[in-house]
Amino acid sequence: MGVITVKDLRKDFIAAKRKGFLKREYLKIEAVRGISFEVEEGEILAFIGPNGAGKSTTIKMLTGILNPTSGYARVLGLDPQRDRKKLTYKIGTVFGQKSQLWFHLPPKDTFELLGSIYGMEDKELKKRVDYLCEILEIKDLLDIPVRKMSLGQRIKCEIAASILHKPKVIFLDEPTIGLDVVAKKNLRSLIKRINQEENTTIFLTSHDIGDIEKLCKRMIIINLGQIIMDDNMKRLKYNYDNKKIISLRYAEDIDFNLEDVKILSKTNNAVKLEVDMEDRDIDDILLKLFKLGKVEDISISSRPLEDIIAEIYSIRGEV
Numbered sequence: 001m002g003v004i005t006v007k008d009l010r011k012d013f014i015a016a017k018r019k020g021f022l023k024r025e026y027l028k029i030e031a032v033r034g035i036s037f038e039v040e041e042g043e044i045l046a047f048i049g050p051n052g053a054g055k056s057t058t059i060k061m062l063t064g065i066l067n068p069t070s071g072y073a074r075v076l077g078l079d080p081q082r083d084r085k086k087l088t089y090k091i092g093t094v095f096g097q098k099s100q101l102w103f104h105l106p107p108k109d110t111f112e113l114l115g116s117i118y119g120m121e122d123k124e125l126k127k128r129v130d131y132l133c134e135i136l137e138i139k140d141l142l143d144i145p146v147r148k149m150s151l152g153q154r155i156k157c158e159i160a161a162s163i164l165h166k167p168k169v170i171f172l173d174e175p176t177i178g179l180d181v182v183a184k185k186n187l188r189s190l191i192k193r194i195n196q197e198e199n200t201t202i203f204l205t206s207h208d209i210g211d212i213e214k215l216c217k218r219m220i221i222i223n224l225g226q227i228i229m230d231d232n233m234k235r236l237k238y239n240y241d242n243k244k245i246i247s248l249r250y251a252e253d254i255d256f257n258l259e260d261v262k263i264l265s266k267t268n269n270a271v272k273l274e275v276d277m278e279d280r281d282i283d284d285i286l287l288k289l290f291k292l293g294k295v296e297d298i299s300i301s302s303r304p305l306e307d308i309i310a311e312i313y314s315i316r317g318e319v
C-alpha cells in the first residue's frame, strides 16, 4: 500500500444561487469527480491542473480539512477525516499564500510552541532547529518577527515550521508563488534535499512549470475534477514532445518556399520552424534548409514543457 491511497474520491459542493427576490436555486458543483491514485514513499508528485480543476479540494480532503462526498482516502494508513489529529502529527503542510507562522512572533518562538504541541523534548527540538537552520539557512532569521521578513525568508521559515516534527508526507501548495528566480531555485533545491535526506513524500501543486520540471518525476493532471493524465515526466516529454523548433539565420536573404513545415516566424534571412517528428525526418528537413543558403547560426530545441501541459489541459472531457 502506498503512502497516499485514493480510490474513487468525490466531492460535491452545494452552492445557493439567488433567483428572483426571495427564491433560491441550489446548484451542485462536482469539484472532484471520482479520482483514484497511489503515491509511494519518497515520491515527489506534481498534482497539477488549470484554475478550478479540483486541486485544493483534493488536498483539503487528504489533510482532513474537508469531508469527501464519497470514496476512499488514506494517508499513512490513516483516514484523514476520522484520524485528523493523529495525521497532523505525521504530515506537514505549506500553503504559499497563507502563513502558518505567528505574524508578530519571531520563528524561534513559533518553533518552541510547535515543539511543545508535538511533544518534542528540548534537546530534540534544539537539534532539529539547528539542522533546519543549516539546510534552510535561516539561523539569522530566528529572532526576527515574521512581519519584518521578505517573502522568500518567510517561506523558508514556513517550511521549517511544517517539517519541524519530521513529517513523513508534506503537502506543498504553490510553495514558490511570488518568489524571485533565485529564491525559487534555492527553495527547489531545499525541497529536493529534504526529500532525499529524510525520504519525505512530497505532494506538490503549483502553476509554476519550473517547480514541476525541476522537482518531480511524476505528474498527475486533473481537470474538471477528473484525472486526465498520470504519467512519469520522461514518458510525458517523450510522448508529447514530437515537435522540434528549428531556428536558422542565413548569411544572405532567402526565399523560404518550404512545404510541410510550420513557419512560426521569418525575416528576410532568418526563419523559425516547428517540425512534427512523427511525420518528418529531421535529416531530410535539415538537408533542405542547408541547401537554401549559407547558414550563419542554427538552434534546435524542444517545445517548452509549458506548451505541452497547456495542450494537455485543453483535452477537456476526453476521459
Ligand SMILES: Nc1ncnc2c1ncn2[C@@H]1O[C@H](COP(=O)(O)OP(=O)(O)OP(=O)(O)O)[C@@H](O)[C@H]1O
Pocket: 013, 014, 015, 029, 030, 031, 049, 050, 051, 052, 053, 054, 055, 056, 057, 058
Ligand atoms: N467551498 C466551496 N463551495 C462551493 N464551491 C467550491 C468550494 N470550494 C471550491 N469550489 C469549487 O470547486 C471547484 C474546484 O475548486 P478548487 O479550489 O479545488 O480548484 P483548484 O484546482 O485548486 O483551483 P486553483 O488553481 O484556482 O486554486 C471550482 O469550481 C470551485 O469554484
